[in-house]
Amino acid sequence: VSPRAAPKSWTIQDFDFGRELGRGRFGVVFLAREKSSRKILAIKVLAKEQLHIGGVIQQLKREVEIHSRIRHPHILPLYATFQDESKVYLVLKYAPNGDLFTRLKHAQCGRLDERTAARVMIQLINAIQTCHQHNVVHRDIKPENILLGNDDEVLLADFGWSAANVTAANRRETLCGTLDYLSPEMLDGQKYDASVDIWAIGVLMFELLVGKPAFESNDQSQTSELILNARYRIPLFVSQSAKDLIRRFLKREPSQRITLAEALEHPWIVRNNQERARNSPSAAPRSTN
Numbered sequence: 001v002s003p004r005a006a007p008k009s010w011t012i013q014d015f016d017f018g019r020e021l022g023r024g025r026f027g028v029v030f031l032a033r034e035k036s037s038r039k040i041l042a043i044k045v046l047a048k049e050q051l052h053i054g055g056v057i058q059q060l061k062r063e064v065e066i067h068s069r070i071r072h073p074h075i076l077p078l079y080a081t082f083q084d085e086s087k088v089y090l091v092l093k094y095a096p097n098g099d100l101f102t103r104l105k106h107a108q109c110g111r112l113d114e115r116t117a118a119r120v121m122i123q124l125i126n127a128i129q130t131c132h133q134h135n136v137v138h139r140d141i142k143p144e145n146i147l148l149g150n151d152d153e154v155l156l157a158d159f160g161w162s163a164a165n166v167t168a169a170n171r172r173e174t175l176c177g178t179l180d181y182l183s184p185e186m187l188d189g190q191k192y193d194a195s196v197d198i199w200a201i202g203v204l205m206f207e208l209l210v211g212k213p214a215f216e217s218n219d220q221s222q223t224s225e226l227i228l229n230a231r232y233r234i235p236l237f238v239s240q241s242a243k244d245l246i247r248r249f250l251k252r253e254p255s256q257r258i259t260l261a262e263a264l265e266h267p268w269i270v271r272n273n274q275e276r277a278r279n280s281p282s283a284a285p286r287s288t289n
């Protein structure tokens with residue numbers, strides 16, 4: 001029996017690099033084409049020096065191990081990794097419609113209509129449910145990490161934080177970004193579990209429908225205060241059904257939060273994801289007026 005071919009290890013010579021797609025905490029993502037297959041891809045380039053300073057080498061190893069293990073239609077596939085003396089390269093599927101953060105920024109009044117938001121939510125909930133079934137807590141659900149493939153299919157990226165059991169303290173320091181998605185229990189350094197992702201999904205749902213995160217304010221201590229008291233206001237233009245679901249995600253007490261399975265049954269999700277029956281014989285006769 002011929003020995004199993006060892007998976008080919010790539011070098012940067014195997015790729016033509018294109019434009020920069022975006023910058024994350026520790027890396028830059030480029031559009032790229034693999035030379036022999038001419039396949040279009042995304043390559044995230046991480047500087048070892050930065051990773052070492054950030055003390056996230058172990059985390060990245062765990063991220064890669066998780067990412068190559070979990071396959072799901074709404075989780076961005078990680079095809080391969082390779083490195084040279086100063087960089088680590090992640091070879092990923094290319095999401096041609098960018099990320100949700102950019103999409104929101106350019107959307108009409110910075111928010112999505114309820115039907116579009118519900119279609120994003122159902123895919124995201126399914127992706128997070130799969131992570132939880134693999135005992136992985138994502139921990140960094142936010143619009144920048146939600147990519148859009150063809151016809152707005154959701155592709156969840158960056159399990160960068162899923163590895164660490166970072167305590168809230170050093171997470172706050174290392175988290176140069178926003179506190180907006182942190183759950184109350186993470187903020188006040190209590191032990192936490194997968195329900196931190198359910199909280200974050202609630203913050204995301206609020207942001208898709210309102211155009212800004214639920215606890216946004218002009219300084220971090222005010223944001224922390226609002227999160228710790230689960231204090232937020234949903235504007236009047238949000239439907240009652242959507243309001244109800246947001247409230248069930250954003251319960252201060254983790255054990256009281258709606259489960260992902262229950263969320264998939266919520267009327268707001270079900271109603272907004274029903275394929276509109278188009279003149280199919282079973283469709284109820286449309287009123288003629």
Ligand SMILES: COCCOc1ccc2cc1OCC(=O)N(C)CCCNCc1c[nH]c3ncnc(c13)N2
Nearest residue numbers: 021022023024029042093094095098144157158160
């Ligand atoms: C440890 O890292 C694990 C992998 O993390 C990522 C893989 C791929 C990513 C983004 C990832 O993390 C988040 C991040 O780097 N940004 C927020 C900046 C770039 C935003 N995406 C831009 C983008 C547009 N079309 C894309 N097609 C595929 N991947 C993309 C993008 N980005």
